Amino acid sequence: MERQYIFSEELVNALKSVRGKEDEDLYTHLSKTGKASEEILKRMVISNEPLRILLNQYSINKGAIRDVIILHAYLHDLGKLDRDFQEEKNERGWDKPSSSPHALFSLPLAKGIIEDYLSKRYRDISESGKEVLTAFALLSIATHHSDYHRCLYESYRFDEPEYMGINREYGSLYAYDILENAWDTVNKIPDGEKETACGKRRIPRKRYVYSLFNGVLRLSDWLASGRLGIEKVFVSGIEEIQGSVEKSMRGKGWELRDYQGHIKGVSFDCGFLRLPTGDGKTETALLPNFGGINKVIYTLPTVTTVESMRHRFEDDYFGRDKVSFSHHLLFLSLHDDERLEERIYHKYNIKKVVATTIDRVLLALMNCRHYPLLEISLNNSYLIVDEIHSYSPFTLSLILNGLEYLKNYHNTRILVMSATLPKLIEEELVKRLGAREVLPADMVERRYSSKKRVQIRIRDDYLVKNGDVDDVSEIVKEFRKGKKILVVLNTVDRARAVYEKLKEAGLRYEKDIFLIHGRFSQEDKMDKMKLLEKLKGNGFKNKAFILVSTQVVEVSLNIDFDMMFTEVSPFDSLIQRCGRVNRYGEKAISDVYVFKVEKELPYKDFQLRATLGILEDFELESERDFLNANDEYYEGVRGEYEKELEKTPLADFTDISRSFGEKLLRTRDSFMTLPVIPTGRNDEIYTHVKGILSKWSEMKDKEKIEAKVNILRNVIDLPIYKVKPWGDGDLYEKFGMSFVNADYSSEVGIIVKEKEALIW
Numbered sequence: 207m208e209r210q211y212i213f214s215e216e217l218v219n220a221l222k223s224v225r226g227k228e229d230e231d232l233y234t235h236l237s238k239t240g241k242a243s244e245e246i247l248k249r250m251v252i253s254n255e256p257l258r259i260l261l262n263q264y265s266i267n268k269g270a271i272r273d274v275i276i277l278h279a280y281l282h283d284l285g286k287l288d289r290d291f292q293e294e295k296n297e298r299g300w301d302k303p304s305s306s307p308h309a310l311f312s313l314p315l316a317k318g319i320i321e322d323y324l325s326k327r328y329r330d331i332s333e334s335g336k337e338v339l340t341a342f343a344l345l346s347i348a349t350h351h352s353d354y355h356r357c358l359y360e361s362y363r364f365d366e367p368e369y370m371g372i373n374r375e376y377g378s379l380y381a382y383d384i385l386e387n388a389w390d391t392v393n394k395i396p397d398g399e400k401e402t403a404c405g406k407r408r409i410p411r412k413r414y415v416y417s418l419f420n421g422v423l424r425l426s427d428w429l430a431s432g433r434l435g436i437e438k439v440f441v442s443g444i445e446e447i448q449g450s451v452e453k454s455m456r457g458k459g460w461e462l463r464d465y466q467g468h469i470k471g472v473s474f475d476c477g478f479l480r481l482p483t484g485d486g487k488t489e490t491a492l493l494p495n496f497g498g499i500n501k502v503i504y505t506l507p508t509v510t511t512v513e514s515m516r517h518r519f520e521d522d523y524f525g526r527d528k529v530s531f532s533h534h535l536l537f538l539s540l541h542d543d544e545r546l547e548e549r550i551y552h553k554y555n556i557k558k559v560v561a562t563t564i565d566r567v568l569l570a571l572m573n574c575r576h577y578p579l580l581e582i583s584l585n586n587s588y589l590i591v592d593e594i595h596s597y598s599p600f601t602l603s604l605i606l607n608g609l610e611y612l613k614n615y616h617n618t619r620i621l622v623m624s625a626t627l628p629k630l631i632e633e634e635l636v637k638r639l640g641a642r643e644v645l646p647a648d649m650v651e652r653r654y655s656s657k658k659r660v661q662i663r664i665r666d667d668y669l670v671k672n673g674d675v676d677d678v679s680e681i682v683k684e685f686r687k688g689k690k691i692l693v694v695l696n697t698v699d700r701a702r703a704v705y706e707k708l709k710e711a712g713l714r715y716e717k718d719i720f721l722i723h724g725r726f727s728q729e730d731k732m733d734k735m736k737l738l739e740k741l742k743g744n745g746f747k748n749k750a751f752i753l754v755s756t757q758v759v760e761v762s763l764n765i766d767f768d769m770m771f772t773e774v775s776p777f778d779s780l781i782q783r784c785g786r787v788n789r790y791g792e793k794a795i796s797d798v799y800v801f802k803v804e805k806e807l808p809y810k811d812f813q814l815r816a817t818l819g820i821l822e823d824f825e826l827e828s829e830r831d832f833l834n835a836n837d838e839y840y841e842g843v844r845g846e847y848e849k850e851l852e853k854t855p856l857a858d859f860t861d862i863s864r865s866f867g868e869k870l871l872r873t874r875d876s877f878m879t880l881p882v883i884p885t886g887r888n889d890e891i892y893t894h895v896k897g898i899l900s901k902w903s904e905m906k907d908k909e910k911i912e913a914k915v916n917i918l919r920n921v922i923d924l925p926i927y928k929v930k931p932w933g934d935g936d937l938y939e940k941f942g943m944s945f946v947n948a949d950y951s952s953e954v955g956i957i958v959k960e961k962e963a964l965i966w
Contacts, residue, residue, distance in 0.1 A: 212240075212280050212319060220371025224292050227431065228300035232286050238430035240280030243422050245436040246429075247272055249500050250422070251586045251617035256414040259395065264335030270328050271339070274320065275419055278343035279426045281319055282350050285311030285381075288367040310359045311367035312347050313384040320344070341391035345862070346419035348385050350427060353575060353864035359385060392416065397860050403637050405852075407610065410860035413573075414615055417862075421582025428550065438527075440500045441558050447502060451492045454522045460486075465649045469493050476613055477644035478635050479623035482657055482829055483785035488518070491590050491621055494644070499619060501587040503560040505567055507596045509533040511761050513735050516561040523559075530557040532566050535728055541915050542732065555583035564591065564605060571608045571856055573865040585616040593761045594631060595624040595778045599850035602631070607856045610638050626781045626832065628840040630847060654830040659788035660770075660798045664821055669693075669773055669801045670700040675707040681752065681771055682711045685718070688750045689768040694783050696773045696803060698723045698756055702954050705754040713752065715953060723756040726955045727884075729919035733952075741765050759786055766790060770798045776813040777820055777839035781832050808925075816842040883920045883937070884948040884956050891920055892945055899936040917941065922956055 213221070218233060226235030252268055260266045285291065285308035294304045320343055324336045331339075345354065352358060363382045379387070398409035429439065441447060448470060455462065462470075465481070466489060473495045481487045492502065504519075506512050516531035530552045533539075540546050551557055554576060555566075560583070567589070570580035589612065597605060612618035621644065622635055635641035643650070669675065685691055695701040705721040713719040720741070722734050740746070741753070742765050753765070757775065760782035766789040775783070780800070788796040800821065806814050819842070820835050840847070859865060885892040898913050905913060924946060934945055949957040 212277065212323070216372065217315075220287055220369070223371050224287060225295070225300075226283055226286055232283060235430060236280050236283055239282060239423075239426045240276060242426040242429040242436070243276045243279035246422050246425055247275060249436075249440055249498075249586060250418070250582070252418065253414070253615040253617070255400070256398075256409050256411045256615055259398065259411055260335070260338065260415070264338055265330065265332045266335045266339060267331075270324075270331060271415075271418075273327070274324070274339045274343050275422050277320060277323055278316065278347055278419065279423050281316040281343075282312060282347045282423055282427060283308060284315040285309060285313075285367060287315075287369040287372065289370050290368070292370060306367075307359055307362050307365075307381075309348050309351055310362055310381045310385060313344050313381045313388075314367070314379070315369065315372075316347055317344060317384055337391055338395070341388040342415055342419050344384060344388040345392055345416065346423050348388070349420060350423050353573075353577070354389075355863050356389075392862070402610075404610075405854075407854065408857045408860055410611075413860050413862050417578040417581045419578075421578035421585075424576065424579040425556075425582060428554075428556065432551075434556075439556055439558065441502065444495055444497050444499075446558075448493055448495075450523045451489055455489060465645050465653070466490050466493055468646065468649065469495075469644060471495050472644055473497075474619065474621075474642060474644055476609070476620040476635065476639040476641040477622075478627060478632060478641050479621060479644050480627040480650060480833075481623075481625060481645075482653055483625045483782075484789045484791070485653055487592070487623055487625070488515070490645075491592070491623060492523075494588075494621070496588055496619060499586060499588045501555065501558055501560060501583060502590070503555065503562065503567070503584065503587055504590045504592065505562055505564040506592050507564060507761050508758065509535050509563065509731065510735050510738070510758065511593070512561050512563055513539065514739070514764075517739075519559055519561055528558045529561065530555055530559070531561040533563045534565075535731065538728055538732060538915060538918055541911075546911070554579045564597070564601075568604050568608055571611060572859045573861070573863065575864065577864070581616070584612055584618050586618070587616075588619045588621070591620070591622045593624060594622045595626045595628065595782070596761050599847045602847070603850040603853050604855050606634055606638055606851065607854055611856065613639055625785060626778050626836050628778065629837045630840040630844060634851060651830070654833060655828045657791055657829045658795060658826065659791050659793075659829070660784050660796050660826070662784070662798050662800060662821070662824065662826060665799055665801045667801060668804065669695060669771065670703050671804060673699075673703065675703050678704065678707045678711055681708065682713070684769060685713070685750055685752055690746075690750060690766070691752045692759065692765075692767040692770040692772075692783075692786055693752060693754045694759060694770065694772040694775075695754070695756060696775060696808065698725045698955065700773070701754050701756050702957075705954065708752060708754065718750070719752045719754065721754045721954060722758060723955060724758050725922055725924060726952075727919060727950065728921050730952050730955070738763065738765065757783075759783065764789070767796075768793065769796050771801065772798065773801050773803045774814055774817055774821075776809055776843075777817045778836050780817060781836060784832075810846070812846065813843060880924055881921050881943045882924050882946040883917070883943065884922060884950040885945055887949045891950060895920065895937065895945075896934075899940065902936070902940065920950075922950075924956065 221233035221236065222231050224232050226232030252271065288306050288308060288311045291304050291306035291308050294306060317340065320340045321336065324331065324339065359382055364380060366380060392412050395412045397411055399406050400409055452462070463486065466486065469490055470493050479487065479491060481490065504515060506515060512531060512533045516529060519529045520526045532552050536549065536552055540549055540552065566580065567584070570577050570584065591605065609620055613620055620639065622641070681691060681693060693704055695704060701721065701723055705719065708719050709715065720737065726734060757779060760779055763786055765786065767787045770783060770787045772783050784798050787798060803814070816839055820839055824835055825831065883891060883895060895917055898916055902913065921943065932945055932947065937943060937945065951957065
């Protein structure tokens, strides 16, 4: 886009006379941002379906949409010409925020320039069409730092900018009125509906167009501000991904297996992949022949699995400079790595390869904070959804709904994978997304039919009954034989009880026996992640130990155990637990003992009854039998899944306003979780946190960062069942969380004080 069509000579001189960043003038910054938007749009795919009303009713064409997206990137910071903004920045420093709302104050100037541009360059577009395009651009400019809500900038309703170097008037409206008018214009655009194989789906027209405008603008602004070229954020070609993976495999002495060689020549819009545990699903997923994708985004269910994957990506495959990662412990993770200055690059998927939780993708589609930037990272990218089996029916419904949106409107290439992908989910993928299996059926069949690594032995007794552990002598006996043993309980309380009983039998803490579950503090969770990496290392290669755990071990735990004692769980969950034993098939057939449970929580009774019914007559000749039985299990619970899969949970997020989708996601495992801080033994944690909060107002910025880290290290995501958090004004105001009356130990986690409390 030629800049002479944008800026008058007077405006150019004004822009060059003030700073846009600490070390460059405003004209240079705007030019860099506009140029970056041009490069980004070359890599974006814009869908026709959500634009149909703009293309038909308003006579707008895609070329005009692209041009105005680029144009508004050149104009986004015009409000920095405001005298108060420049004076404050020069006086207080460019690292301090200004009280002048430069994004809002950009609107009067931007409005005139956009209207003039459209009237000269696009005479065939209707006046209402020009009004709509201008409204989207102005709304995006006003919100390139702050997500939109109806009270945004209300305190500046009657404020006017004083532009430095500009002598003539630009319109008669206040900046706030311009924003309100833009919102009203955009808000009148109706959403549509489309009939699909799964029923009617809403077409979120205004949200989609706004996300394109605002996502490109935010990314352009950050690339210009961070002096990042487009080559730093988008994949250059398929050889960049395939080559890195193959090089890493060769360095480990691995050869490509037949199915990995096959997938190198395969591309697809949406596919699914099933391979047994230990067969290199990750490497296989990274090898398809995609040309022209922007990013690779690899999603996993938990913080632990994301941390493990990001280390593999950083250390083994792509290098730190090409990898972003994010999860809800990102702040602590980067702080401990002394990389806090990189937070933006990780939080918003800026780099070429991304490891993140599925939550981050879902929140991008649920209007969470800065969602257009996250959403635009998925446009024309390759999204891998690993461990799809691990999600509840509720979350699975969210995921499938989100994948439909991304495939249909953002040209996102999608791969869904699992070692235990049930037919029920496969059918949904085929019906909703036209998915296909990416490997030939005979190759997959050979992998499962050639493996038998465990023997399941059903027990008629309990690991824990009435809260008591009767006998652990059998586990101790096997440990004395030199075996690595996994013990899995369904609740934290029962896991802790077995752990304590084993210690009483003489096993030593963090030498012979280890305990992990999801109810440790954020600091201790990070330590547990490091512990799991340690247990995989050479120091424990020939050493016996016992790991006592809850279901957190089911996903992507690469420790190879010799045997397992486990409580019964849903059949797909049980298969995943078995996948931790004799993982590489290099040992004799290993024993898995499955015990009864008194209470079904955190699962549903129908899930455990269906599993026990299958196990009564189950014979395992090869791991093909696991898949057959898993399909049988899902048929038995199909009705429970279909109730959720019939819903369209993302239909509530078609507006452009920021929402609080985090609250919805907190119910994703069928129970509510809350971030809380335990008071600790003799209220020691409570006293410590309150001491920090009492000094908050006196702290400098760097001190607040350390104080924040100090407080967040104590946070636990706790499912609440007869345990009530109690509020504290300071803690809730600054961090949005509460205390809970509970002891805490780094060794065993949270210990609630109420007699009838239950934690799983």
